[in-house]
Amino acid sequence: DAGVTQSPTHLIKTRGQHVTLRCSPISGHKSVSWYQQVLGQGPQFIFQYYEKEERGRGNFPDRFSARQFPNYSSELNVNALLLGDSALYLCASSSGTAYTGELFFGEGSRLTVL
Amino acid sequence: AQKVTQAQTEISVVEKEDVTLDCVYETRDTTYYLFWYKQPPSGELVFLIRRNSFDEQNEISGRYSWNFQKSTSSFNFTITASQVVDSAVYFCALNPGPGNQFYFGTGTSLTVIP
Numbered sequence: 072d073a074g075v076t077q078s079p080t081h082l083i084k085t086r087g088q089h090v091t092l093r094c095s096p097i098s099g100h101k102s103v104s105w106y107q108q109v110l111g112q113g114p115q116f117i118f119q120y121y122e123k124e125e126r127g128r129g130n131f132p133d134r135f136s137a138r139q140f141p142n143y144s145s146e147l148n149v150n151a152l153l154l155g156d157s158a159l160y161l162c163a164s165s166s167g168t169a170y171t172g173e174l175f176f177g178e179g180s181r182l183t184v185l
Numbered sequence: 186a187q188k189v190t191q192a193q194t195e196i197s198v199v200e201k202e203d204v205t206l207d208c209v210y211e212t213r214d215t216t217y218y219l220f221w222y223k224q225p226p227s228g229e230l231v232f233l234i235r236r237n238s239f240d241e242q243n244e245i246s247g248r249y250s251w252n253f254q255k256s257t258s259s260f261n262f263t264i265t266a267s268q269v270v271d272s273a274v275y276f277c278a279l280n281p282g283p284g285n286q287f288y289f290g291t292g293t294s295l296t297v298i299p
Contacts, residue, residue, distance in 0.1 A: 074229075104285040113189075113276050113289030114230070127284045159228055165285055173220070174285060176230040 073098070075177035077162050083183045084152050092147040092180045096164030102126075103145040104174065105137060106161040114161055120145055149182075157184045187212050189279050191290035198267050199298050206262045206293045208277030214238075219253065219260045220278040220287070230276065236260065267297045 076095045084090050096103050102121040106114035119127035120139035134150045143164075149156055159181050163174040188211040198204045210219065221233040234244065236253050244251050248265045264271055274292045281288075 102285060106287075111291070113278075113291050114287070115289075116286045119285045127286050129286065161228075161230065163230075163285070173232045173235055174230075174287065175232070176222075178227055178229040181228070 075162055075164050075175050077160075077177040077180050079180055080178065081181045081183075083185060085185050086152055086154060088152050088184075090149050090152060090182060092149075092160050092162075092182075094145045094147070094162030094164075094177060096143050096145070096162075097175055100164035100166050100175070101143055102165045103139055103143065104163045104165070105145070105147045106163065106176075107131075108159040108161055108179070109155075110158070117147070152184045154184050157182060187214075187279055187281055187288045189277050189288050189290035191277055191293050193293045194291070195294045195296070197296045197298060200269060201266050203263060203265050204267050204295065206264075206275050206277075206295070208260045208262065208290060210258050210260065210277070210279045212279060212281050214281040217279060217281040220280065221251065221260075221262050222276045222278060222289075224274040224276060224292070226273075233262075233275075264295075267295075269297050269299050271295060272297045 078093045104119040105117040108114040116129035117131050118137045123139045137147045139145045159179040161179045163176045190209045217238045219236045222230040224230050241253050250263045252261045274294045276292045277290045278287045
């Protein structure tokens with residue numbers, strides 16, 4: 072079975088541009104979460120979506136937005152990119168919203184903002 | 186406030202040595218989950234263990250063992266007879282629930298020298 076898949080794996084943008092990152096969860100998983108991992112740091116929670124509804128949001132500016140589609144895949148959008156947005160963006164899926172389960176992570180999308 | 190501290194930034198050991206990775210957490214919640222994840226160079230976070238706040242039993246899985254002590258708010262991870270394949274960054278994480286907002290430590294980079 073396929074794990075969590077993310078695309079693109081690497082991308083380079085310039086300041087002020089917009090980026091869209093995509094995530095497909097494990098088959099049967101209805102919850103998708105997004106995390107930002109700056110080099111040398113642990114992942115920071117951005118969003119959680121379940122059944123197409125936002126269920127949690129971390130301390131990120133409104134430039135960050137996301138959505139979940141009927142097939143449970145998800146997009147993370149970042150507008151007006153800043154140099155500080157350079158990071159590895161990780162998507163994770165789980166079977167539900169409850170925290171009793173583990174998160175299954177993809178390999179991430181590495182964003183570089185120049 | 187929720188916080189996870191991994192004071193050891195980098196550790197190097199010679200193959201077959203034992204190594205312990207420290208994790209200290211802060212939370213006011215009485216119900217929570219603690220996790221350890223491994224992050225190889227590929228970037229994907231690999232789940233190692235989950236422990237809930239009501240279960241203080243230590244756990245052993247092959248060469249891996251975990252020591253959970255609520256009295257000291259610690260959840261330490263020991264690798265016995267380390268191998269080169271254990272080289273990775275290890276993250277401790279806290280989930281106070283509900284939802285999938287995990288709080289990660291800054292990680293410990295483990296290098297096992299052959």
